[in-house]
Amino acid sequence: MIRKITYAIFLGIIITALVLFFAAFPFGKNKMAVGNYYLKNDIKQTGAANVVTAVTLDYRGFDTLGEVSVLFAAAAGVAILFYVLGEDKKKREKQVYPNFIVRVGSRIIFPFILLFGSYIFIHGHLTPGGGFQGGAIIASGFLLLYLAYPGESVNRKRLSVVEGLAGLTFVGLGLWGLFTQGNSFLFNFLPKGQLNMIFSAGILPIIYIAIGFKVASEFAGIVDDMMCEAVCRGGEK
Amino acid sequence: MIYYVGAFLLIGIGLYAIIIKKNLIKILIGLDLIASGTNLLIVSIGYVNGGTAPIFSRAGITAKMMVDPVPQALTLTAIVIGASELALAAAFVVLLYRHYGTLDIKKIRSLKW
Amino acid sequence: MVKLANPILLVGIPLFFAFLIAVLAPLYKKSVKYMPIIAFGLNLTVALSLIPEVLKKGVVIATTAGIKPPFAINMAVDRLGLFLAIIASLLGFVVSIYNTVYIKDEPAEKFYMLFTLLVTGLTWMIITGDMFNLFVAFEVTSISAFGLVGFHRDKGAVEAGFKYLVLGSIGASLLLIGVIMLYAATGTLNMADIAQKLLKFSFRQKLLPYVFIFTGLGIEGALFPLNAWLPDAHPAAPSSVSAILSGIMTTAAIYGIIRTTVTVFNYYQVVIFLILFGLLTLIFGETAAFFQKDIKRMLAYSTIGQTGLFFYAFSLGSVNGMKGAFMQMMNHSIAKAMLFLLVGGIILRVGTRNIDDFAGIGRKMKITAFFFAIAAFSLMGLPPFFGFWSKLQIIFATLKGVNFYTVSFVIIVLFMSVIEGAYFFRVLQVMLFKEPKEGVEVKEAPGWMLTAVIILGIILIVMSVYPQPIMNYAGKAASDLVSRNVYINAVLHLGGL
Numbered sequence: 001m002i003r004k005i006t007y008a009i010f011l012g013i014i015i016t017a018l019v020l021f022f023a024a025f026p027f028g029k030n031k032m033a034v035g036n037y038y039l040k041n042d043i044k045q046t047g048a049a050n051v052v053t054a055v056t057l058d059y060r061g062f063d064t065l066g067e068v069s070v071l072f073a074a075a076a077g078v079a080i081l082f083y084v085l086g087e088d089k090k091k092r093e094k095q096v097y098p099n100f101i102v103r104v105g106s107r108i109i110f111p112f113i114l115l116f117g118s119y120i121f122i123h124g125h126l127t128p129g130g131g132f133q134g135g136a137i138i139a140s141g142f143l144l145l146y147l148a149y150p151g152e153s154v155n156r157k158r159l160s161v162v163e164g165l166a167g168l169t170f171v172g173l174g175l176w177g178l179f180t181q182g183n184s185f186l187f188n189f190l191p192k193g194q195l196n197m198i199f200s201a202g203i204l205p206i207i208y209i210a211i212g213f214k215v216a217s218e219f220a221g222i223v224d225d226m227m228c229e230a231v232c233r234g235g236e237k
Numbered sequence: 238m239i240y241y242v243g244a245f246l247l248i249g250i251g252l253y254a255i256i257i258k259k260n261l262i263k264i265l266i267g268l269d270l271i272a273s274g275t276n277l278l279i280v281s282i283g284y285v286n287g288g289t290a291p292i293f294s295r296a297g298i299t300a301k302m303m304v305d306p307v308p309q310a311l312t313l314t315a316i317v318i319g320a321s322e323l324a325l326a327a328a329f330v331v332l333l334y335r336h337y338g339t340l341d342i343k344k345i346r347s348l349k350w
Numbered sequence: 351m352v353k354l355a356n357p358i359l360l361v362g363i364p365l366f367f368a369f370l371i372a373v374l375a376p377l378y379k380k381s382v383k384y385m386p387i388i389a390f391g392l393n394l395t396v397a398l399s400l401i402p403e404v405l406k407k408g409v410v411i412a413t414t415a416g417i418k419p420p421f422a423i424n425m426a427v428d429r430l431g432l433f434l435a436i437i438a439s440l441l442g443f444v445v446s447i448y449n450t451v452y453i454k455d456e457p458a459e460k461f462y463m464l465f466t467l468l469v470t471g472l473t474w475m476i477i478t479g480d481m482f483n484l485f486v487a488f489e490v491t492s493i494s495a496f497g498l499v500g501f502h503r504d505k506g507a508v509e510a511g512f513k514y515l516v517l518g519s520i521g522a523s524l525l526l527i528g529v530i531m532l533y534a535a536t537g538t539l540n541m542a543d544i545a546q547k548l549l550k551f552s553f554r555q556k557l558l559p560y561v562f563i564f565t566g567l568g569i570e571g572a573l574f575p576l577n578a579w580l581p582d583a584h585p586a587a588p589s590s591v592s593a594i595l596s597g598i599m600t601t602a603a604i605y606g607i608i609r610t611t612v613t614v615f616n617y618y619q620v621v622i623f624l625i626l627f628g629l630l631t632l633i634f635g636e637t638a639a640f641f642q643k644d645i646k647r648m649l650a651y652s653t654i655g656q657t658g659l660f661f662y663a664f665s666l667g668s669v670n671g672m673k674g675a676f677m678q679m680m681n682h683s684i685a686k687a688m689l690f691l692l693v694g695g696i697i698l699r700v701g702t703r704n705i706d707d708f709a710g711i712g713r714k715m716k717i718t719a720f721f722f723a724i725a726a727f728s729l730m731g732l733p734p735f736f737g738f739w740s741k742l743q744i745i746f747a748t749l750k751g752v753n754f755y756t757v758s759f760v761i762i763v764l765f766m767s768v769i770e771g772a773y774f775f776r777v778l779q780v781m782l783f784k785e786p787k788e789g790v791e792v793k794e795a796p797g798w799m800l801t802a803v804i805i806l807g808i809i810l811i812v813m814s815v816y817p818q819p820i821m822n823y824a825g826k827a828a829s830d831l832v833s834r835n836v837y838i839n840a841v842l843h844l845g846g847l
Contacts, residue, residue, distance in 0.1 A: 032307075074325050164373030
């Protein structure tokens with residue numbers, strides 16, 4: 001009981017301090033300093049219609065590189081934790097499959113999920129969305145297939161190669177910009193094109209497509225590891 | 238202001254779950270609540286009264302009518318990072334259950350002083 | 351040839367190799383373990399080639415996306431940052447050599463991926479010039495460390511990893527909230543820009559974001575009372591990872607605190623009250639280390655103590671104090687990494703982490719014992735090793751004004767050094783002078799592991815024989831840090847590339 005009371009008092013103090021701090025910066029007031037610059041110069045400098053994408057991939061592209069690395073590290077960490085000796089000799093136990101509607105329905109829906117996810121990450125610079133959202137949608141399609149067919153699995157080696165190649169594309173584009181174009185990492189060196197067309201905004205769509213593939217393969221890998229934890233038998237533990 | 242208070246309450250409830258609760262799954266949910274509260278806070282910082290989404294989709298939108306794009310980009314990054322942390326935490330919880338057979342954190346104390 | 355002296359390459363090259371490992375792992379498994387060596391060897395070359403640039407210009411800036419800061423992310427390396435970046439690349443290179451022989455469990459390729467990302471994240475934290483980028487780099491480091499701590503997947507590793515994960519995630523969220531509060535107040539995320547805009551705020555208004563950022567970074571940086579995870583996590587990780595975690599990760603987090611306090615917040619005078627944190631951490635760490643029987647746990651508590659020592663030296667607020675802190679950082683990184691690498695070799699041969707079981711192995715593992723002694727002496731502060739000069743500098747900086755407080759601080763520091771000497775000498779005594787147990791056959795540690803330690807040992811000996819260049823460099827780094835305008839003007843007027 002003492003712990004809860006101390007926690008409540010502590011929380012009360014912190015929240016009061018926070019409310020007092022934020023009273024000076026009220027909700028809805030325009031607090032932008034760099035934001036104004038981005039809104040004004042976005043079309044000229046990047047050619048992307050979606051300013052949030054321009055900020056994520058061009059102005060603050062380095063943060064996105066970090067985020068991609070975090071996801072990469074998390075997928076590798078989950079793979080390490082769920083690793084069981086004798087990986088390639090494991091067999092998935094033949095489960096009782098779910099009923100007819102789930103099995104057939106998931107096969108019908110899966111291509112549409114792929115299509116929708118791809119639409120989102122290809123049009124990342126024109127509409128809200130982008131690589132991460134599209135990749136997560138595609139991974140949920142994979143999750144649906146796993147739930148419908150627990151005995152099957154994706155080829156992990158191919159996922160690893162796709163993941164690595166997508167990451168290499170991102171870093172490679174950045175290094176290319178550094179060494180040959182403008183002496184600045186992630187310099188946007190392709191033509192800006194016309195606003196609201198797919199082939200506009202230089203390297204931004206290419207990066208988002210790479211990120212979409214990467215995120216989809218990583219989340220699919222995490223889902224595969226967790227699924228295997230539940231249903232795998234065989235190999236030496 | 239209500240958005241700020243809501244975000245801080247979420248963070249507060251999440252901290253409460255992590256510090257006081259004994260079930261591993263509840264601690265996991267507490268981590269998620271802290272992440273969600275922080276993301277809500279970031280997004281609500283960027284709002285401008287009467288502003289609209291920062292996308293040049295229609296012909297008549299000018300830069301003056303838009304909300305701040307930077308917190309939205311920051312939230313994108315923070316959400317992905319939060320999801321990765323949670324995935325790793327879930328993996329740890331599964332392994333802990335396999336080793337100790339219980340979800341009670343008071344029993345998982347094999348590393349002493 | 352391309353221009354190599356660009357700080358972005360310190361992050362770009364290892365990331366490239368990390369993703370390359372993901373591509374090569376299913377195809378050419380054997381080649382994967384050499385990738386980190388190449389990556390960090392290149393990193394070390396870039397870091398060393400930055401030395402003349404930093405000495406000439408003071409601060410080297412690298413932009414991204416071709417847009418000038420503060421409207422894009424930039425890297426800003428000043429003397430202190432370069433100092434730490436060289437240490438990080440050096441440790442990464444040396445430990446990668448060690449890893450080729452040390453890592454035998456599966457899944458090895460994921461280990462190398464995570465290890466490369468860990469050291470990349472650390473270097474990233476050190477060179478970045480943007481607050482949100484600091485958070486992202488902090489997360490890269492943390493998540494890689496969570497996975498690596500749980501690598502052995504046994505009971506201790508999983509519990510330690512989970513504890514570390516919960517506390518580390520809370521710390522990261524606190525750091526993020528602090529950064530967002532700064533954004534709400536100033537509208538920008540660039541460190542130099544925030545530093546200029548914060549001059550208009552009063553001390554009390556700046557206090558709350560500072561507390562959040564300090565707590566968030568302090569959880570990772572082993573400050574008391576936020577370090578409950580460290581004594582479990584550092585021993586549970588494989589020894590090469592412990593070397594990196596103890597050697598440079600806590601230092602990088604403390605660097606984050608230093609950069610935030612002095613440059614961004616201009617709290618140069620107010621750091622006096624942080625002395626309390628430093629001293630408490632020092633006392634807690636060294637005293638707890640004295641009672642340990644497990645050698646890796648003992649070394650982990652020793653890390654806590656040493657971190658407290660150089661944090662205390664920094665918070666004295668004077669240029670001399672900071673000079674002592676930087677020298678101590680360098681000494682601790684190299685010596686602690688050597689100790690963990692050697693202990694990894696010992697545990698490999700003996701099979702247990704208990705100090706009492708190390709009886710008499712010093713006679714068979716002569717090289718190991720020799721370098722253990724050198725590293726321990728440098729950490730303790732015995733003359734003529736480098737640790738003596740750094741501790742002398744710290745005591746000298748404390749005694750600038752002689753009053754009751756400073757004399758008591760010096761007494762505490764000296765007493766803690768004595769305790770430190772006691773537990774290290776106890777280990778050496780067991781290793782060298784006790785009789786070996788019955789039927790224990792040990793040989794020397796494998797060749798490449800020893801090579802890694804010998805490289806670090808030679809560097810330590812060279813530093814001890816010629817301390818002057820490093821002392822001068824540290825002094826200039828300290829005075830650059832204190833006069834914040836060097837950094838701010840360089841970034842805002844693009845004094846670099």
